[in-house]
């Protein structure tokens with residue numbers, strides 16, 4: 831932790847992710863979400879305005895406190911209930927099979943232990959739940975019972 835990671839990096843992330851060209855990808859990915867949603871690496875909250883029913887609630891996971899503060903401000907403009915989890919995707923503080931959809935947009939490449947994070951996403955997804963993410967194509971990955 832330090833000035834760069836606490837102050838500069840969150841601002842750079844926010845600036846970069848405001849790119850208008852990303853909006854169609856956000857609409858497509860968030861439009862596939864439903865039910866109780868866990869968003870991994872919510873950043874400054876750029877996806878939050880796009881959540882609509884059938885999404886019921888959003889659990890917004892993010893390890894950087896300054897980005898959580900920005901996302902909290904963004905969430906005030908949304909009618910969707912948003913709960914913030916200050917945590918890393920490698921150790922998701924949720925029960926297994928407790929969410930319907932996991933969303934990740936441009937976050938997997940930032941997560942140091944991506945394989946561990948994906949295993950965690952699968953653990954918290956309910957059977958039949960789905961992971962929706964930005965990639966070359968949108969890859970639906972279904973949760974499975976043990």
Ligand SMILES: C[S@@+](CC[C@H](N)C(=O)[O-])C[C@H]1O[C@@H](n2cnc3c(N)ncnc32)[C@H](O)[C@@H]1O
Pocket residue numbers: 843847870871872873874875876877891892893894897917918919920934935936937938940941942
């Ligand atoms: C390129 S930004 C994308 C932000 C947001 N998903 C968006 O679409 O605007 C990458 C995000 O991943 C987050 N991140 C980095 N390491 C992480 C980890 N271990 N677990 C969860 N998120 C992480 C960063 O803090 C940052 O918010």
